[in-house]
Amino acid sequence: MIPHLYSVVLAGGSGTRFWPASRKSMPKQLLAIGPDPDCLIAATVRRIETLCPPDSTLIATGAHLLAATRRALAWLPDSSFLGEPVAKNTAPCIAWATWEVLARDPDAVIMVLPSDQHVGDPESFRRALTTAVETARGGVITTIGLEPTRPETGYGYIEAGGERGPGVRRVERFVEKPDRARAEQYLASGRHFWNSGMFFFRADAMASAVRRHLPDVAAALDAIARLPVGERARATASAFEAFPSVSIDYAVMEKADELAVVVASFGWSDLGSWETAWELADKDPRDNAAPPEAVLIEARGNLVRDLRSDGRRRVIALVGVEGLCVIETDDALLVLPREQAQDVRKVVEELQRRGSSERV
Amino acid sequence: MIPHLYSVVLAGGSGTRFWPASRKSMPKQLLAIGPDPDCLIAATVRRIETLCPPDSTLIATGAHLLAATRRALAWLPDSSFLGEPVAKNTAPCIAWATWEVLARDPDAVIMVLPSDQHVGDPESFRRALTTAVETARGGVITTIGLEPTRPETGYGYIEAGGERGPGVRRVERFVEKPDRARAEQYLASGRHFWNSGMFFFRADAMASAVRRHLPDVAAALDAIARLPVGERARATASAFEAFPSVSIDYAVMEKADELAVVVASFGWSDLGSWETAWELADKDPRDNAAPPEAVLIEARGNLVRDLRSDGRRRVIALVGVEGLCVIETDDALLVLPREQAQDVRKVVEELQRRGSSERV
Numbered sequence: 001m002i003p004h005l006y007s008v009v010l011a012g013g014s015g016t017r018f019w020p021a022s023r024k025s026m027p028k029q030l031l032a033i034g035p036d037p038d039c040l041i042a043a044t045v046r047r048i049e050t051l052c053p054p055d056s057t058l059i060a061t062g063a064h065l066l067a068a069t070r071r072a073l074a075w076l077p078d079s080s081f082l083g084e085p086v087a088k089n090t091a092p093c094i095a096w097a098t099w100e101v102l103a104r105d106p107d108a109v110i111m112v113l114p115s116d117q118h119v120g121d122p123e124s125f126r127r128a129l130t131t132a133v134e135t136a137r138g139g140v141i142t143t144i145g146l147e148p149t150r151p152e153t154g155y156g157y158i159e160a161g162g163e164r165g166p167g168v169r170r171v172e173r174f175v176e177k178p179d180r181a182r183a184e185q186y187l188a189s190g191r192h193f194w195n196s197g198m199f200f201f202r203a204d205a206m207a208s209a210v211r212r213h214l215p216d217v218a219a220a221l222d223a224i225a226r227l228p229v230g231e232r233a234r235a236t237a238s239a240f241e242a243f244p245s246v247s248i249d250y251a252v253m254e255k256a257d258e259l260a261v262v263v264a265s266f267g268w269s270d271l272g273s274w275e276t277a278w279e280l281a282d283k284d285p286r287d288n289a290a291p292p293e294a295v296l297i298e299a300r301g302n303l304v305r306d307l308r309s310d311g312r313r314r315v316i317a318l319v320g321v322e323g324l325c326v327i328e329t330d331d332a333l334l335v336l337p338r339e340q341a342q343d344v345r346k347v348v349e350e351l352q353r354r355g356s357s358e359r360v
Numbered sequence: 361m362i363p364h365l366y367s368v369v370l371a372g373g374s375g376t377r378f379w380p381a382s383r384k385s386m387p388k389q390l391l392a393i394g395p396d397p398d399c400l401i402a403a404t405v406r407r408i409e410t411l412c413p414p415d416s417t418l419i420a421t422g423a424h425l426l427a428a429t430r431r432a433l434a435w436l437p438d439s440s441f442l443g444e445p446v447a448k449n450t451a452p453c454i455a456w457a458t459w460e461v462l463a464r465d466p467d468a469v470i471m472v473l474p475s476d477q478h479v480g481d482p483e484s485f486r487r488a489l490t491t492a493v494e495t496a497r498g499g500v501i502t503t504i505g506l507e508p509t510r511p512e513t514g515y516g517y518i519e520a521g522g523e524r525g526p527g528v529r530r531v532e533r534f535v536e537k538p539d540r541a542r543a544e545q546y547l548a549s550g551r552h553f554w555n556s557g558m559f560f561f562r563a564d565a566m567a568s569a570v571r572r573h574l575p576d577v578a579a580a581l582d583a584i585a586r587l588p589v590g591e592r593a594r595a596t597a598s599a600f601e602a603f604p605s606v607s608i609d610y611a612v613m614e615k616a617d618e619l620a621v622v623v624a625s626f627g628w629s630d631l632g633s634w635e636t637a638w639e640l641a642d643k644d645p646r647d648n649a650a651p652p653e654a655v656l657i658e659a660r661g662n663l664v665r666d667l668r669s670d671g672r673r674r675v676i677a678l679v680g681v682e683g684l685c686v687i688e689t690d691d692a693l694l695v696l697p698r699e700q701a702q703d704v705r706k707v708v709e710e711l712q713r714r715g716s717s718e719r720v
Contacts, residue, residue, distance in 0.1 A: 319694070335684065340680040
């Protein structure tokens with residue numbers, strides 16, 4: 001355990017990239033789509049439990065996801081769950097969590113982690129987190145940058161500057177998803193790292209930054225803290241209605257004098273698509289990732305997932321097909337080439353257009 | 361109606377070519393896999409009902425298929441159904457049906473029809489049947505040969521000789537499925553026709569032929585006819601055990617002095633595979649045959665069939681795929697390229713190897 005460490009796991013999201021498994025009411029972090037048998041958020045919390053005990057772990061999620069999220073993390077105390085009354089991007093949510101943590105521990109250091117990523121090497125991951133926490137304890141907002149292994153155009157990058165310490169560099173700037181040519185340059189540069197979306201800060205430092213950059217949010221959170229416990233939920237709900245919808249990057253981080261980045265490499269993936277799920281999955285000698293009962297004849301490089309809940313045995317047979325994703329849920333079946341995995345969103349858009357709201 | 365006409369619809373079979381829709385207990389003729397909303401056997405019986413009334417229509421099926429077949433043909437009287445105690449190929453079955461018909465009408469003409477074919481032009485079909493029945497009434501066993509429209513290698517052919525009458529020729533010989541080169545020759549020859557598997561004969565002529573070529577079968581059927589009605593079923597069962605397993609082609613037709621063929625063309629298909637089902641189906645402008653609720657994005661030439669019985673609404677989404685068959689039943693899902701539709705049997709073989717007998 002790291003003293004005074006709190007984690008805030010961001011578990012909002014309405015991911016469409018894993019349709020038909022993911023839905024508004026069942027976003028990606030609640031699914032076991034990685035190689036882990038647990039759902040992604042459970043794996044995330046398990047991965048840090050030697051650094052941060054359950055009662056120092058906060059889960060920030062949407063009010064409509066609160067029940068399902070609690071079920072996925074049944075071993076966490078009720079006080080771990082922050083159900084955002086209204087989704088207002090990351091800044092109001094992180095500010096709220098910061099106020100909650102400060103009320104418990106004025107010396108807290110907070111790490112904010114996405115709930116839906118894959119980590120191939122948890123030991124290295126925890127070493128990087130420990131370095132980032134210790135860096136943040138010095139007062140600087142700290143991120144983790146992953147050493148790129150390919151010219152990925154699907155991630156944002158962090159451009160790093162000079163060293164601040166062993167494995168820690170200054171952040172020069174954040175870069176949006178690059179085109180292919182630029183991604184090739186980044187890969188060769190040794191100065192660009194994938195933005196993991198994790199960040200680390202002292203709670204008091206973040207509170208000061210919120211007071212400076214989002215004074216109305218700070219004032220509202222102060223007022224709520226002074227209320228009797230039983231009145232806080234309603235006050236929080238009406239406060240969130242008034243909060244601006246703004247990201248922590250824009251509201252706070254880009255305005256900081258200095259940011260640090262811990263450069264690391266721990267088999268990270270954002271698990272961004274069915275293609276990535278296939279890449280990470282166990283595969284047979286013909287590169288199929290499929291349930292053992294599937295019948296695969298002259299089939300190569302396919303991802304087959306049977307996510308139905310009814311427990312009826314079912315044969316999925318693929319003959320002579322290559323590079324397909326075949327995903328089954330109780331009320332939907334998706335067939336698309338792995339290489340077009342991003343186009344799942346087109347299905348979701350079409351269903352929305354048809355008014356099939358229960359399917360998206 | 362044609363006087364003294366009886367039909368015998370052959371409805372045995374354990375087709376694997378439409379797995380997962382077809383099973384041992386649910387062969388092709390009980391499925392609505394053609395463009396018709398009825399199952400194939402119901403469409404077959406409906407197609408001839410202006411020629412042959414229900415009580416002159418016999419359905420020869422396996423004992424294990426009797427209940428399902430009755431349900432599919434609920435408007436036929438009980439006396440229409442002949443449940444073969446043991447499958448013994450076509451000769452014993454047709455002999456049995458012939459004895460049944462002769463007991464009702466000594467002047468009967470019988471037409472034997474497969475139960476699982478598609479007919480695109482039922483009017484022309486009935487005209488051809490009428491010609492064949494009138495030819496058979498003269499005493500000659502008569503078949504129907506379809507004018508080939510392509511060098512099909514999946515059908516047997518009838519080689520025709522000289523004219524016997526308008527649209528009726530002598531049969532020179534029957535030819536097994538040809539290779540591609542030979543099929544091209546047949547297509548060009550004007551003398552080769554697809555063997556439809558339909559044939560027509562006088563009941564008394566067939567009985568004489570059975571007495572001559574299958575005397576033991578004839579004797580057993582004579583003995584059964586002399587029993588009280590209540591004892592016939594058991595006697596038939598034990599008689600069938602002893603019958604040889606032999607086709608009517610081999611046992612009778614090849615030994616006939618003369619056979620006639622009515623040459624016709626009525627949009628016939630043996631509906632031999634999912635590929636054929638796609639060819640015959642209504643298709644959208646991108647050549648997809650799919651339920652209206654399917655979501656098809658950049659998808660071309662696919663066949664999608666949702667044959668689940670549970671009635672739960674389900675979205676089937678295909679993105680960016682071409683020429684696939686996607687077939688869903690309650691307990692199986694099949695994905696294969698249309699062009700490999702014949703390879704469905706490999707799935708059935710694999711399931712048999714695994715001992716998944718309930719799936720085949």
